Amino acid sequence: MASNSYCESCSGEGKSKAAIRFCSDFEEALCKECVEYHQNCKATKSHHLMDLTALLRSKISTLKKFYEVHEAVSLDFYCTQHDTEYTFSEWQNSGKTLDHLRKDRNDNVEELEKSESAICEEVNNLKNHLIKQINTLAEKVTTDLTNCKKKFLYQLRKEIAKISELYDSVQEREQQLEFLNDHGSNN
Template identity: 25%
Template sequence: MASNWTVCGVCDFRNIQKTSVVWCSECDEGLCDECKEHHSAVKSSRNHRVIPVTEYKKLPLNVLEITQTCQKHKEQYQIFCKKHDCPCCRRCVIETHNECKDLTAIDDIIHDIKSSNAFLELERQLSELLENFKRVKSDRIKNLKNIKEERDMIAHDIEQTRNKINEYLDKIQDNLFKELDFTEENEGKKIKQLLSSIEENEREITDLQVYLTNIKQHASNLQAFLAMKHIEKQVADKEKSIEFIVRSEDMKTKTLSYVVNENVQNLTEIQNLGSIIVDSKSCEVVLTGNKKQQAQMTVPYTESKNIDDIKVKKVMKISLQSKVIRGCAILPNGKMMFCFEDVKKIVAFNSNGTNDFEINLDIQPFDLAYIEADNTVAVTSGAFVERIIHIIDLNSKSIKKSIKSTLFPYYGIALRQNAIVLL
C-alpha cells in the first residue's frame, strides 16, 4: 500500500506526528509545512512536483492504495514485464523474471503516459461506451412508451368491439383486459429491469470517467499507468456487457396488437373477444466504438423468401350486402372501402369489420383510390355511358368535384406520387 498520505513521512520516520499538507509523488510521501520547505530547498528534491493533500485525496481509494515500491523487496519499481503485465524491482527481475524477454524500463513506459495514445484511447472508449448505453436506454424507453400507446389503442378497439354486443360479454371483456394489462406489465417489467441494469452501467462508466480525470490531474505517472491497466480491463468487461445486452432476447422490440375473434358476431360461439399478441423484431440500436461489433451489426441478415414460404391466415370475415363488388381500398387509419356497383354506392367499414358509413352515387362505381392529402377518394364509373370520375370528400361525405371524359371510360385507378393513374 502507498505511504500514509495523511501524515508527514519525514516526521513519522523521526517518530514525530505531524499532518501532511502536500504530497510528493517522487518521494511517495506526504510532507508537513516545515518539511515542505526543506524538500524544496534540497538539491535532490527541489525539482520534485508536489500537490496539496486536499487535491491528492480526491484520487480514488484504489489509486491511493497503489504502491510505487515492491512490497516484497522494498525497492523502487524499475522494470515492467509485458509477459506477466506487472511492474518489477531489480531483485524481482533476477528472482522471477530472468527468463522473460519482453522487459522494458518502467521510466520509458510511464513517460508522458497521461498524453499517450493509450490513455487518450481509454478516454475515448469510456465516452463511446457511455454513449452506447444511452442509446440502448433510449431505445428501451421508446419501446416502453410505444407499448403503453399501443395498449391504449388496443383498449379503445376492445371498447368499440364491446359496444357492439350485449351485456352477455361483460365477464369475457374483463378477462381480456386483465390479459392485456398483465401482458403490458410483464413486458414493461422486463424492459424496466433491463433499464435498471443499463443505468447502473451508466453510473459505473461515469464514475470511471471521473476516476480517470482525477488520475490524469493528480496521480503520478506510475499510478496513472497502473490505474489505466485496471480501467482497461473494466472497459473490456463493459463492452462485453453491452454486446451481450444488445444480442439478448430482452433487446428485441416488443409490440402489442389486438386481433378480433372472427366468431364475435355469433354470440353463442364466443369464448373470448380476442387475444393480446406480443411481436418481437430485431434491435435497431447500432453500437459505436467496437469495430468488430459494428461490422457484425451494420447490415442485418434477412433471409430471402419465395412464394412457397408465404403462409395465409384469415384475420376476419366481413359480410357485404352487394352482389357486385368491384374496387376496394384500405385507408391509413385501417378503414376499408368498397365499390358496390349494383346499388350505386361506396361503403366504408371500420378496422374491426363493422359498418361505418355509406355514400350513394349517381354512377355505378367501378374502382376507387384514396387521396391522403385532402382526405378524399377518387371513384371511377367504368361505363361507356357515364364516363365520369367523382372526387368525394370523406369529411362531408359528399361529392367535391367531378371530372368528365369525352374520349373513353375509366376503369381502374391508382395514386402514384400524388398523381392519379387511370386504366
C-alpha cells in the first residue's frame, strides 16, 4: 500500500487523484473512477476493496504485514477487526474468479459461434439479393435490347420497302426510256 493517499493507477499515468479505497489483491490505492472500473471489470470485481481512511487509521503499517507465527510469510488479507489472515477466503475468491473467467470464456466461444453463423447467413442473404438484382437487370437489358432491335428492324424494313419501291419505279422508268429510245421517233 502506498504511504500517500493518491491513486497509484492514475499516478502511473501522471495524474494526481485522491485515493479512497485500497485493493488488497493488487496492493494499491485507488481513486473513485478506478474503484468503479475495478468493480465493473470481470477480472477484478471479486477483489477485496477496503476503505482507505479506515486502513490509514488502523495499526497496519504501509509495508507488508507478516504473520506472527510464520514470520517469513506475508499476510494475504488483513482483517482490521480480528487481526487474522483470511487465506481460505482468498482461495475461495480465486476459485470464484476463475469460475467466472471460465464461464465468460465459454460465453465468448458461444457468442463467437453464433456471430459466425449470423454473419455467414447475412453474407448468403446479401449474395442471393445481389444475384436476384443482377438477374432482374439482365432481364431488363435483354427486354430493352429486344425492343430496340424490333423498333430498328421495323424502321429499317420500312426504309427498305420505300427504297425498293423507288428502285422499282426507277427501273420501270429506265425501261420505258430504253423502249422509247429503241422504238420511238427521233422527234
